[in-house]
Amino acid sequence: MAGTVPRDRPERRSPGELESEVLATLWATEEALTPGEVQTELSGGLAYNTVHTILRRLYDKGLVIRDAHGRRGAYRPAKNAAESTAEAMHQALYRGPDPIAALQQFVTGLSPDEERALRDFLGGSRP
Template sequence: MHTILKRLHDKGLVLRAADGRRGAYRPAKNAAELTAEAMHEALDQGPDPIVTLQHFVTGLSPEEERALRELLGGDGP
């Protein structure tokens, strides 16, 4: 287990405790950051990121759509 954590640490995926205790690791990014990173990667890999965004947005719930509009500074309905 320690070897896996060391490799993840070397790749910057986990952080080691400041006091250097063995086995005291934590994720370098939280779940929201990892999800956002995956979304950016998906947009970068697709042939047309705008079309991808259009498909993504049409699948949002009304609550998610309101939140997105607020984040973008747009007026809601």
């Protein structure tokens, strides 16, 4: 049947989804990983070349760095997960014409725990 995925092939992931999975794999360890090690950690039977391409794209975007002090060909995140998420949030906030309105909309969608954490942070001193 046209348009269906064969049963023996996993559903195709989007490039952004693959990049997120690779970054999550790198954030989950303290050491730099080679493309082969990342491939092993990921589920879904990705080809080595696919993983290597994703790592090169992340490198080109400045999201990962090649480990200069360790094993050749190993990668590690340029920033931790919280720093990367905060940077993406800042970029999204200033992408639109009214960052204050966007921030207000964001805050109204917070869970009670997230709102409490934000209030605690704003009420205290900044790190």
